[in-house]
Amino acid sequence: MTIRAIVFDAYGTLYDVQSVRSLATELCGGxxxxxxxxxxxxxxxxxxxxxxxxxYEDFWPVTRAALEFSLRSVGVEPDPSICDPLxxxxxxxxxxxxxxxxxxxxxxxxxxxxxxGSPMMLDALVVSSGVADLFTDIIxxxxxxxxKPDPACYALVEVxxxxxxxxxxxxxxxGFDVAGAKRFGFRVAWIxxxxxxxxxxxxxxxxxxxxxxxxGGEEQLGHQADHRVARLTELAPLLARLGASS
Amino acid sequence: MTIRAIVFDAYGTLYDVQSVRSLATELCGGxxxxxxxxxxxxxxxxxxxxxxxxxYEDFWPVTRAALEFSLRSVGVEPDPSICDPLxxxxxxxxxxxxxxxxxxxxxxxxxxxxxxGSPMMLDALVVSSGVADLFTDIIxxxxxxxxKPDPACYALVEVxxxxxxxxxxxxxxxGFDVAGAKRFGFRVAWIxxxxxxxxxxxxxxxxxxxxxxxxGGEEQLGHQADHRVARLTELAPLLARLGASS
Numbered sequence: 278m279t280i281r282a283i284v285f286d287a288y289g290t291l292y293d294v295q296s297v298r299s300l301a302t303e304l305c306g307g308x309x310x311x312x313x314x315x316x317x318x319x320x321x322x323x324x325x326x327x328x329x330x331x332x333y334e335d336f337w338p339v340t341r342a343a344l345e346f347s348l349r350s351v352g353v354e355p356d357p358s359i360c361d362p363l364x365x366x367x368x369x370x371x372x373x374x375x376x377x378x379x380x381x382x383x384x385x386x387x388x389x390x391x392x393x394g395s396p397m398m399l400d401a402l403v404v405s406s407g408v409a410d411l412f413t414d415i416i417x418x419x420x421x422x423x424x425k426p427d428p429a430c431y432a433l434v435e436v437x438x439x440x441x442x443x444x445x446x447x448x449x450x451x452g453f454d455v456a457g458a459k460r461f462g463f464r465v466a467w468i469x470x471x472x473x474x475x476x477x478x479x480x481x482x483x484x485x486x487x488x489x490x491x492x493g494g495e496e497q498l499g500h501q502a503d504h505r506v507a508r509l510t511e512l513a514p515l516l517a518r519l520g521a522s523s
Numbered sequence: 524m525t526i527r528a529i530v531f532d533a534y535g536t537l538y539d540v541q542s543v544r545s546l547a548t549e550l551c552g553g554x555x556x557x558x559x560x561x562x563x564x565x566x567x568x569x570x571x572x573x574x575x576x577x578x579y580e581d582f583w584p585v586t587r588a589a590l591e592f593s594l595r596s597v598g599v600e601p602d603p604s605i606c607d608p609l610x611x612x613x614x615x616x617x618x619x620x621x622x623x624x625x626x627x628x629x630x631x632x633x634x635x636x637x638x639x640g641s642p643m644m645l646d647a648l649v650v651s652s653g654v655a656d657l658f659t660d661i662i663x664x665x666x667x668x669x670x671k672p673d674p675a676c677y678a679l680v681e682v683x684x685x686x687x688x689x690x691x692x693x694x695x696x697x698g699f700d701v702a703g704a705k706r707f708g709f710r711v712a713w714i715x716x717x718x719x720x721x722x723x724x725x726x727x728x729x730x731x732x733x734x735x736x737x738x739g740g741e742e743q744l745g746h747q748a749d750h751r752v753a754r755l756t757e758l759a760p761l762l763a764r765l766g767a768s769s
Contacts, residue, residue, distance in 0.1 A: 306725075323743070326672060346740060427575050483729075498572060
């Protein structure tokens with residue numbers, strides 16, 4: 278089956294969710310690293326839980342609630358003087374180092390984003406990082422009022438791009454997203470950013486490594502990626518081998 | 524509205540999910556603490572993700588998959604010689620210290636369990652801990668083929684016990700479960716086991732404290748408990764104040 282569109286996850290895949298760290302450290306001192314890791318884990322949890330509870334609200338207040346939980350958890354009052362700048366940073370996260378080059382290499386293909394982000398968040402992200410023009414569509418799960426891996430989210434792609442699931446190469450670094458996309462019926466490439474990292478020697482791991490251990494491995498959810506690559510720049514050669522349509 | 528039934532969450536509320544630690548340390552050496560924390564966090568994640576993906580399987584294989592992920596993540600092969608005894612321990616988790624006394628204090632009320640556990644797992648738990656006779660019903664979410672906080676799980680209580688949601692006092696130490704139960708319409712008591720614990724001084728926290736920071740606080744999911752208590756033994760006086768029916 279010919280690949281007719283390449284659809285990217287945003288947070289963690291194109292954009293580095295760890296790029297809030299320096300600001301978090303500036304604002305929270307020695308607790309910045311801890312806040313960085315708790316925030317991302319809680320943000321994902323809250324997206325799953327709200328979707329599962331049937332109590333959707335968009336990713337902006339979900340992200341804010343996760344930040345406020347994380348700050349309180351470590352004993353920092355979630356004042357606007359701390360929350361506002363951190364939330365603002367989420368609108369201009371850094372692209373992963375190789376993302377711009379990788380997208381340029383694939384520019385003859387139909388490219389899109391399918392993300393948990395709200396339309397406002399995603400618009401701000403692609404504009405601030407200068408890649409808005411590279412995508413045919415920026416699809417927010419907000420159109421489905423659910424979060425990934427709810428199948429209703431992945432179903433938005435066919436409506437938006439006019440391509441069938443088996444004609445999509447879905448690209449994500451997030452293991453749960455890989456499983457959800459694969460279960461839905463996409464061909465899936467997993468950007469395995471933790472590839473080659475060493476296992477810990479013992480239980481003495483800090484928050485950044487704990488985060489990596491939680492999120493870096495292949496999820497045991499019964500659905501495996503079709504392709505595993507370490508970096509986004511490995512996708513263009515993969516597409517050439519697969520004979521994707523331009 | 525009179526309380527006509529008290530319904531307990533099992534894992535973390537009546538039973539101590541941390542009681543796998545000593546066996547994990549025996550089997551995994553210095554990585555035992557890390558495995559203990561990753562396992563529980565992943566077990567919850569997998570329950571939410573499978574329910575959200577529409578790909579339910581019962582809590583026994585979900586718990587096993589979470590264990591296998593956690594072991595691989597820290598560089599331990601998930602051989603049966605390690606997995607089988609740890610899974611077996613999940614069938615005989617320790618009751619929290621005060622649980623037996625608290626249940627005895629409430630024995631004139633209609634008591635039940637509503638848990639993510641499979642029927643097999645829950646039967647084994649209540650038998651091994653000697654409390655099977657105290658409950659009118661042991662309700663597994665397996666009847667709904669979904670995991671908490673999916674509302675379909677909480678809806679099982681009315682069918683099983685013949686009581687309306689507003690006549691139920693639901694008891695859980697798990698913040699997500701508190702939110703889901705409250706959203707569904709139960710009166711909810713949160714067993715706040717982390718109450719009074721100190722915030723960390725900086726980011727230098729190990730896995731046990733990271734787990735507590737992730738799971739101990741009040742979840743920011745838009746639904747708050749009606750009652751907050753530190754221990755299960757505070758429930759009997761609460762019921763007396765509420766005028767619960769015997």
